[in-house]
Amino acid sequence: MQKKEPFIINRIKSVGYAFKGMLILIKTEASIKVQFTIAILITIAGFYFEISKTEWIAQLVMIAMVMSVEGMNTAIEYIADFIHPEYHKKIGLIKDVAAGAVFFAGIISVIIAGIIYIPKFL
Numbered sequence: 001m002q003k004k005e006p007f008i009i010n011r012i013k014s015v016g017y018a019f020k021g022m023l024i025l026i027k028t029e030a031s032i033k034v035q036f037t038i039a040i041l042i043t044i045a046g047f048y049f050e051i052s053k054t055e056w057i058a059q060l061v062m063i064a065m066v067m068s069v070e071g072m073n074t075a076i077e078y079i080a081d082f083i084h085p086e087y088h089k090k091i092g093l094i095k096d097v098a099a100g101a102v103f104f105a106g107i108i109s110v111i112i113a114g115i116i117y118i119p120k121f122l
């Protein structure tokens with residue numbers, strides 16, 4: 001029987017796997033690369049325009065939201081391609097719906113960015 005590893009070792013390993021997954025997303029996924037670049041630029045803008053604490057919270061939540069949902073979308077695409085690499089209407093629907101979820105987060109983050117930054121130019 002395999003010896004059960006201590007809880008803390010198990011948790012540390014899980015964080016390691018999650019970190020590896022995050023690096024894979026940033027290094028290999030074009031959409032994540034674009035979103036990561038936008039996240040850096042908008043963070044620089046946050047410092048430049050000295051946005052408020054509430055604006056920082058809204059901005060950071062939206063960065064996390066978009067990148068997390070995009071990561072999940074990528075995982076769904078990987079599963080879809082693994083279980084059915086050939087063309088199938090249902091796979092198309094699954095991928096479209098997963099991409100649609102990212103779109104929700106994307107639209108809301110553009111609106112929030114507008115609420116934060118448009119008044120800085122008026």
Ligand SMILES: Nc1ncnc2c1ncn2[C@@H]1O[C@H](COP(=O)(O)OP(=O)(O)OP(=O)(O)O)[C@@H](O)[C@H]1O
Binds near residue numbers: 084085086091099
């Ligand atoms: N196996 C398939 N069967 C049917 N339609 C597919 C299939 N693979 C992809 N599609 C269609 O092509 C679209 C793009 O799929 P793809 O896997 O290329 O995602 P992507 O463009 O890389 O997405 P992202 O930019 O989020 O990474 C899907 O939303 C779907 O409409």
